[in-house]
Amino acid sequence: MVLLSMATDPLGLTFSALADPTRRAIVARLAQGEATVSQLAEPFDMSSPAVSKHLKVLERAGLVEKGREAQFRPRRLKPEPLRDLSGWLESYRQFWDAKFDSLDAYLKEIQNKDTPQ
Amino acid sequence: MVLLSMATDPLGLTFSALADPTRRAIVARLAQGEATVSQLAEPFDMSSPAVSKHLKVLERAGLVEKGREAQFRPRRLKPEPLRDLSGWLESYRQFWDAKFDSLDAYLKEIQNKDTPQ
DNA sequence: TGGTTACTTAACCTAATGGTTAGGTACGGG
DNA sequence: CCCGTACCTAACCATTAGGTTAAGTAACCA
Numbered sequence: 001m002v003l004l005s006m007a008t009d010p011l012g013l014t015f016s017a018l019a020d021p022t023r024r025a026i027v028a029r030l031a032q033g034e035a036t037v038s039q040l041a042e043p044f045d046m047s048s049p050a051v052s053k054h055l056k057v058l059e060r061a062g063l064v065e066k067g068r069e070a071q072f073r074p075r076r077l078k079p080e081p082l083r084d085l086s087g088w089l090e091s092y093r094q095f096w097d098a099k100f101d102s103l104d105a106y107l108k109e110i111q112n113k114d115t116p117q
Numbered sequence: 118m119v120l121l122s123m124a125t126d127p128l129g130l131t132f133s134a135l136a137d138p139t140r141r142a143i144v145a146r147l148a149q150g151e152a153t154v155s156q157l158a159e160p161f162d163m164s165s166p167a168v169s170k171h172l173k174v175l176e177r178a179g180l181v182e183k184g185r186e187a188q189f190r191p192r193r194l195k196p197e198p199l200r201d202l203s204g205w206l207e208s209y210r211q212f213w214d215a216k217f218d219s220l221d222a223y224l225k226e227i228q229n230k231d232t233p234q
Numbered sequence: 235t236g237g238t239t240a241c242t243t244a245a246c247c248t249a250a251t252g253g254t255t256a257g258g259t260a261c262g263g264g
Numbered sequence: 265c266c267c268g269t270a271c272c273t274a275a276c277c278a279t280t281a282g283g284t285t286a287a288g289t290a291a292c293c294a
Contacts, residue, residue, distance in 0.1 A: 009138055016136035019129050020282085031209055037241060050283055052242060057281090071240050071291040079213035086206055086213060089199060092148055096200035137252085154271060167253055169272060174251095188261040188270050 010062070011088055014081040017061035022046070023054050027063065027077060034067070034076040127179070128205055131198040134178035139163070140171050144180065144194060151184070151193040 005012065018024055026040055041051040055075060058064035062081045067074040134140055143157055158168040172192060175181035179198045184191040 005138055011141070012136050012138055015132050016281095019133035019136055021126055021129055022282095024128070027209075031212060038239090046282090047284065048241070049243085049285085053282070056242095073241065077212055082206065082209050083213035089203055089206065092144075092199050095148060095194055096196035096203060133251095139252095155269090163252090164254065165271070166255085166273085170252070173272095190271065 010081070011084060013061040014063065014085055017057050017063055017081075018085075020054065020057075022051075023058055026051075026054060026058065030064065030075060030077040034074045036072045036074050040075065127198070128201060130178040131180065131202055134174050134180055134198075135202075137171065137174075139168075140175055143168075143171060143175065147181065147192060147194040151191045153189045153191050157192065 018027070022044060025043070029035060029040060029043075037048065037051060037055065040055070041048045044051060055064060055066075058075075059066060062078055064075050065078050067076065135144070139161060142160070146152060146157060146160075154165065154168060154172065157172070158165045161168060172181060172183075175192075176183060179195055181192050182195050184193065
């Protein structure tokens, strides 16, 4: 059921891939250009199999693509899932766009003056 | 560690809240106006405690707010996390924006000339 | 050819997720 | 005041997620 829905729910795959901070850091790194697994693993205090697993999750979501060059398997970022995510978000623009809820925006203005949060 | 990072990682909370299709459906429903728990539960083939749990996840992410009116606890959608998500996405616009693709390819060309290791 | 580097796979562990049922609490109506 | 409706909490269960170590494959290098 989860298995099934996940397999047929690309948006869900994307969201859950990006839910992990390690994976978002990998995405951030790959946004600056392709990188090998070792390079991607270097900043993290975790084993390389763990990084491999994270990469597999990103690949399953279509966010990352694996290349092969000699003994290296360079990864690069793929734009499509991010584009899809943006499309989904866009359908809620009326909610997070300040113009929509002027009262909400106004309250927030006030609040932002000294919100400790 | 997961506990800790999640507590201090609002973006991660948002992504994982939205990873579940039931929760995205709830968000879609709430985008049309506030609704009670029973109203939200109605379309789903699952117990109401299950729906309550989903709502708690959405609330923890700040996506949903709980009101109280007599015996009802109407939920409404909050825009902030969606706005934050949009901000995060925006920082990757260069990747999913089609116009940028050719430049991206060009940068990759250059980079491959002297990639160490 | 044998060692080293790069990476993956397998087996395992713990904790979180997503569901259940059963048993609360709180409110409004007859 | 009691009953039904609305909702939440607790306890439990199965599966998934995220990490580990150990062992495997593959390519380069001396």
